[in-house]
Amino acid sequence: MKIKVQFVLSKGEGTWPDISQLPSDKQNLDYIKSCMEFMPAFYDAELVIIDWSLVNAGLDELTLTNGTVQGFPRPLVEFTVNEKLINEFFPDKKDFLRAVWESTYQFLVPGSNDNDPFFFADYNGYTQIV
Numbered sequence: 001m002k003i004k005v006q007f008v009l010s011k012g013e014g015t016w017p018d019i020s021q022l023p024s025d026k027q028n029l030d031y032i033k034s035c036m037e038f039m040p041a042f043y044d045a046e047l048v049i050i051d052w053s054l055v056n057a058g059l060d061e062l063t064l065t066n067g068t069v070q071g072f073p074r075p076l077v078e079f080t081v082n083e084k085l086i087n088e089f090f091p092d093k094k095d096f097l098r099a100v101w102e103s104t105y106q107f108l109v110p111g112s113n114d115n116d117p118f119f120f121a122d123y124n125g126y127t128q129i130v
Contacts (some may be wrong), residue, residue, distance in 0.1 A: 001083040005097060007058065008126035009105050010072045012075045014118035017109035018069045022060050029064040035109045038075050039119070045099035048085040053078050073105040076130070093129055
């Protein structure tokens with residue numbers, strides 16, 4: 001069985017990197033996106049998940065204006081789940097959603113926020129099954 005989840009990681013915590021301090025050749029959107037990584041937190045659902053894949057990294061809507069990143073990650077993840085187990089442990093698919101919603105996107109720019117990366121997260125419950 002397949003379940004797709006659209007994460008909406010519009011809030012966050014940690015140290016925001018100072019992009020203006022980067023060398024000029026790294027003050028671009030491609031480099032900024034390369035410093036972002038999806039960090040799955042599926043441990044509450046690991047018994048039912050057979051496999052998962054990042055269908056879309058969700059970074060398409062990010063922009064860089066005057067050294068400031070605008071927008072937030074909206075990754076789309078497809079889960080392959082054990083149908084019997086998911087029906088047993090998560091009869092309401094929203095319960096499955098609650099088991100994976102703590103996933104984040106790490107924004108770590110080497111030389112800027114190495115000791116305290118910024119993590120985009122969903123604190124508002126906007127993540128949804130699609």
